[in-house]
Amino acid sequence: MGSTVLILGGGTAGVAAANLLADVLPPGNEVILVDRSPVHLFFAALPLLLVGRRRREQLTRPLANFRERGIQFLQTEVEGLDLHSRTVFTRAGGLPYDCLLVALGAERSASRIPGQHWAFDPYNLDEAEQCRERLFRFPGGRIVLFVASLPFTGTVAPYEIVLLLHDYFRRMDRRRQIEIVLITPEERPFSFAPPEVSRSVQELLDDAGIRLVLEDRVQQITKAGEILTEQHVLTADLILGIPDHQAPSFLRNSPLAGPEGWLEADPHTLETRFADVYALGDVTGLRTPNGHWLPKVGFFAHYQAEVAARNLALKLSGKDPDFRFRGGAAGASMFTGLGMGCFVSIGAYSDPVVMNVSRPNRLAYLVKALFEKYWLTAWF
Structure with a gap:
């Protein structure tokens, strides 16, 4: 009998994990994606919406589209979890799981x-x-x-x-x-x-x-x-x-959370101290070697999801997990104007932290805009 993999959250980490599991998970296993919203929002382009360069419909995609990839989507609010009985409680009822990926992001208060x-x-x-x-x-x-x-x-x-x-x-x-x-x-x-x-x-x-x-x-x-x-x-x-x-309230009060309310996870594998439970993206409270918070950015959430999903697929195939999140990124971009941006590279786990920001140029803006189109097209 196959395993049930439950993904909580349809943001960057949840979407990346769902797509990768659809590709690499052995047959016979079930993947369920849960989010309270019916749509995924491409968060990184919100600054462009503010200045009239994007519209709502350009930044959102229905999470129900994942059903075409064999992934179940359940729109409901997550209210709690029992890590010992391996059950997630939602407004739609309890959801049992064998493996859990928590990618609910951060709540704003x-x-x-x-x-x-x-x-x-x-x-x-x-x-x-x-x-x-x-x-x-x-x-x-x-x-x-x-x-x-x-x-x-x-x-x-x-x-x-x-x-x-x-x-x-x-x-x-x-x-x-x-x-x-x-x-x-x-x-x-x-x-x-x-x-x-x-x-x-x-x-x-x-x-x-x-x-x-x-x-x-x-x-x-x-x-x-x-x-x-x-x-x-x-x-x-x-x-x-x-x-x-802050992390969602039911998670802040759970055994997964650290003293500041963010979820604790291995900085390289994203495993929590509970077997088969992973914490991904903005809901985690990871630190750099200099003691600062690891930046809560989309490319880190994406890479963390890839590591967790690939290791989980290896584990369910009876193989040893060997992927690690190294806190690095190259080729990322930040907007500095309409049609201009800077390339950003970072090694957040290096001691000291390594980071470079280029001078503003048109190519960096174009690369970020093209990644947006790729994300919203290829993954939905």
């Missing part, structure tokens, strides 16, 4: 900061669309984007957003009437990276006339547009806020 509802969440598709309309009509004034706390999903996204906004308004001949401010708790841009990388990102912001406020946290937002931080009081005409991130 706006409850800590009073008045955060006065800010647009650029990671929320509905709010990003509303913000896009406000930006299109924005006559001038101060735009503030803040990061509530660390760690957060999409490590490069805040920098992409402000640089895209700069270019967006420059092309509309409104940039001189607009001030752009980024507030972040980071001690420097990409504080996990070598200082020279931080300096190069700071130069990009300086060249664009973007004000960067470091090592500061927003404490309150008022209806009048006042932003109270630990160190400043700013007024803003338009506010975007990336909320606090």
Whole structure:
């Protein structure tokens, strides 16, 4: 009798794991993908939606499409799990499993900061669309984007957003009437990276006339547009806020979680301390050798899913798992403007961490745009 592999989460890690298991899992095994949403959202292109270069339908795909690959899709909310009886509890009932891949991502919570509802969440598709309309009509004034706390999903996204906004308004001949401010708790841009990388990102912001406020946290937002931080009081005409991130509540209170609420897993195999249970992507709390959080970015979630899926397939074939996640990536990109980007390479498990960011160029933007098309076409 075959095994039942349960994948929780239809984000980057869950989609990557489902696709790979469809290709490499031995016949006779069952794969079930569970998510509360009927669609997958390509998160990395949300900054482009903000500036009118993407539409909702371009960034989403039905998760039910996986049924064509022999993978069951169940749309329901995950509410808990019993690791000893190997059962996941959902609103649709209990789901028994033999192998479990937890890829539920991070939840965003706006409850800590009073008045955060006065800010647009650029990671929320509905709010990003509303913000896009406000930006299109924005006559001038101060735009503030803040990061509530660390760690957060999409490590490069805040920098992409402000640089895209700069270019967006420059092309509309409104940039001189607009001030752009980024507030972040980071001690420097990409504080996990070598200082020279931080300096190069700071130069990009300086060249664009973007004000960067470091090592500061927003404490309150008022209806009048006042932003109270630990160190400043700013007024803003338009506010975007990336909320606090945390693991889903039922996982924070589970034996899988570490002291800070993120799931603990082997940094190379993504196995948890419970047999046949893996933790992938943003729900994990992995660290770099210098003690910083491993960046919660799509390419790491993708690579982690590939390692777990391939090792699981080997195990179910009676072979020894031999794939390892090494915390590295090359050829990734970040947007620095409309039609421009930087190539990014990183060795996050190196000691010290190794990272390089190229000068802005058109090819980096094109590579990221082409990967988006590949992901949303080849995998759905």
